[in-house]
Amino acid sequence: MSTGQEHPAKKQKLEAKAIGTHNGTFHCDEALAVFLLRKTNAYADAGLKRSRDPAILDTCDIVVDVGGVYDEKIQRFDHHQRGFTEVFGHGFDTKLSSAGLVYKHFGKEIIANTLQLPLQDPKIETLWLKLYREYIEAIDAIDNGINQYPTELKPKYRIRTDISARVGYLNPAWNQSTDSATVDAKFLQASALVGNEFLDRLGYYADAWLPARDLVVAALEKRKQVEQNGRIILFEQFAPWKEHLFELEEALQVPDAEKPIYVLYPDETGGNWRIQAVPVAPESFESRKALPEQWRGVRDDDLSKLSGVEGCIFVHASGFIGGNKTKEGVLRLANLALDM
Incomplete structure (x- = not known):
């Protein structure tokens, strides 16, 4: 009612x-x-x-x-x-x-x-x-x-x-x-x-952004399978990693001795591979350990002969990044660079 x-x-x-x-x-x-x-x-x-x-x-x-x-x-x-x-x-x-x-x-x-x-x-x-x-x-x-x-x-x-x-700028002008x-x-x-x-x-x-973070978490967890001290990170696909890496290192309290030095990933085309030195800070051009000085600015066969690694493409003149035709090639470059 x-x-x-x-x-x-x-x-x-x-x-x-x-x-x-x-x-x-x-x-x-x-x-x-x-x-x-x-x-x-x-x-x-x-x-x-x-x-x-x-x-x-x-x-x-x-x-x-x-x-x-x-x-x-x-x-x-x-x-x-x-x-x-x-x-x-x-x-x-x-x-x-x-x-x-x-x-x-x-x-x-x-x-x-x-x-x-x-x-x-x-x-x-x-x-x-x-x-x-x-x-x-x-x-x-x-x-x-x-x-x-x-x-x-x-x-x-x-x-x-x-x-x-x-x-x-969307506000009316003085004469409107x-x-x-x-x-x-x-x-x-x-x-x-x-x-x-x-x-x-x-x-x-x-x-x-968040899916990329998940990839960085997974790569961090597996990095000691790539290099025993955890100083090399390997991504099987290209993804933005830099910002996430620094935040996760802090959150996980990664010791300095175990912080990654080099990051390996396929380039955007998927045909070749890159090795990139981790910078000292997200916006910095200074690397934790740049690629060896003697490799910098050298390309292709000359770089392969100099480094002893087949398939080399380049190392940037500043030593922050390099390239190789294969995953095995960049991994070999990273291990050599760690000891040089």
Whole structure:
């Protein structure tokens, strides 16, 4: 029998939630924050209110980048107020913007929902940290006016194609219409731009970056089958390995004496093989042990005669990489180089 009252669940469904942020000129951080919130269970169907009027913002279920309050319990995520010092943690110390705040609290859920994985899947934590490092942190820093370098270095050129700059360019110019409807439409365009780039980046890390990490883990575990001290890593297929290797060495606490010196892998064509010296750091051009000086800059038959290894193709003049026609050839070069 009907009581004439709406069922609570039906009433809740009819009353759409609202996300609030400021109106006027928009920035990358709140454009991304709004996009991300719509990837959560709670705010997937939420409307958007852009205003600085406290009375309007008070009607919103969640507010980002305005209001002067950061309190997760009441779903308020501003970062402009005096005394705000929140950072992401986990080794990151960049002050958060609204994007970083939303990502810190909702990022794991967003990744799990996007990839359709359980929240407890260990890949979620790995991707959450990776995306903060590679995508979100720079947005936080730029919005908070944090210099990329600790000292005032004058760059030789400017880069203004970063995502924060591209969002900024979507704001109406000084001599264009700035009525609220126009600016709100531009904001939605900016939110889609930065949000879709986030999803593209997440897709790459989930579908390509993580599988490469699995290959590096397996190769690390088997490296003493290749060389008794574990100083040679062998990949049976080409994959990006450098970043993963350094992170895994630290996580697994690999002793210095057992850290890999050379990495062997088939080249991108699959026809020949490469030997690459592991650098001292991911971005360094200095190797832990470069290939022997006497091989550097020598090619083909001359290199085969000099090294005593058939099928040689080249060794780079800096000694960081070389090539051979076979897996056996690069393995022989690596063992010789270890002892030279």
